[in-house]
Amino acid sequence: MTRLSKARGIVIHRRRVRESDSIVRILTDAGQSFEFWAHGIHSSLKNRTPLLIELGSLICIDYYESTRGVLSLKEGVLENRFEELKKEYNDVTLLSYFLDLTSFIASYEASLPLFMLLSGSIDTLCHSKRKSNHKSPLRHHLQTALLIIFFQIRLLKLLGLVRVETRCILCDNFLNEEAHLNLPELSFSCKDCSPESTQEHFQLAELISSGASHKFGKFAKYWTEQTSKLDLPKTYHRLHLSLQDFRGREFSSFPFLDFGQYSKNV
Numbered sequence: 001m002t003r004l005s006k007a008r009g010i011v012i013h014r015r016r017v018r019e020s021d022s023i024v025r026i027l028t029d030a031g032q033s034f035e036f037w038a039h040g041i042h043s044s045l046k047n048r049t050p051l052l053i054e055l056g057s058l059i060c061i062d063y064y065e066s067t068r069g070v071l072s073l074k075e076g077v078l079e080n081r082f083e084e085l086k087k088e089y090n091d092v093t094l095l096s097y098f099l100d101l102t103s104f105i106a107s108y109e110a111s112l113p114l115f116m117l118l119s120g121s122i123d124t125l126c127h128s129k130r131k132s133n134h135k136s137p138l139r140h141h142l143q144t145a146l147l148i149i150f151f152q153i154r155l156l157k158l159l160g161l162v163r164v165e166t167r168c169i170l171c172d173n174f175l176n177e178e179a180h181l182n183l184p185e186l187s188f189s190c191k192d193c194s195p196e197s198t199q200e201h202f203q204l205a206e207l208i209s210s211g212a213s214h215k216f217g218k219f220a221k222y223w224t225e226q227t228s229k230l231d232l233p234k235t236y237h238r239l240h241l242s243l244q245d246f247r248g249r250e251f252s253s254f255p256f257l258d259f260g261q262y263s264k265n266v
């Protein structure tokens with residue numbers, strides 16, 4: 001006996017097996033993640049085109065579940081290919097980064113907030129891409145960089161690694177003007193507990209706290225005006241390393257972000 005089910009979700013990982021098959025991992029809009037076989041997908045039939053299992057696409061599928069628990073694709077519909085992100089190399093690498101990180105968290109613990117974060121981030125990136133014009137490329141680059149940083153903070157929050165409040169990990173008082181970043185756990189201590197505290201680390205604590213507690217629009221608006229307070233490339237790299245430390249090995253992508261005039265020390 002096999003059972004027929006439906007799912008709607010984003011393709012977050014796939015690997016080709018044999019000549020015409022692939023094994024595909026999807027993150028569904030119900031916050032679940034599973035793998036299914038797409039038999040014969042690369043020999044292109046009408047309702048099973050290879051486009052259906054393209055990385056980053058939003059799809060609706062019908063799939064069988066065998067008694068042994070193996071899932072296999074029956075047919076499906078491509079709901080959104082997010083073409084804006086698949087034309088230029090830089091956008092492709094950004095999308096790969098979103099998917100690479102999401103795939104790692106989904107293998108650890110899939111959830112509805114993870115789906116909302118991924119689909120919201122892809123939508124925001126597409127929207128920003130459509131709106132961007134040659135008059136304000138710098139602003140577009142900054143918005144993209146802030147979106148990636150926001151995405152990293154939210155993933156760290158899902159993993160329980162960052163706190164919403166800017167409190168000292170040692171005495172629990174609120175941080176004030178200066179702080180010290182403790183690694184690898186990504187916690188902060190206050191200047192009374194850690195005399196080596198700096199303003200830069202305090203700003204990083206503020207950035208993480210605002211990313212963990214506010215929606216992207218508010219986060220981006222605030223930090224667009226406060227870019228002089230932070231070294232954004234360093235922050236991006238720091239958050240990436242923290243996710244990597246948690247994972248225990250490197251991610252396959254680490255896209256170059258154009259911080260333009262907002263780079264300080266690079």
Ligand SMILES: [Zn+2]
Nearest residue numbers: 168171190193
């Ligand atoms: Zn303290």
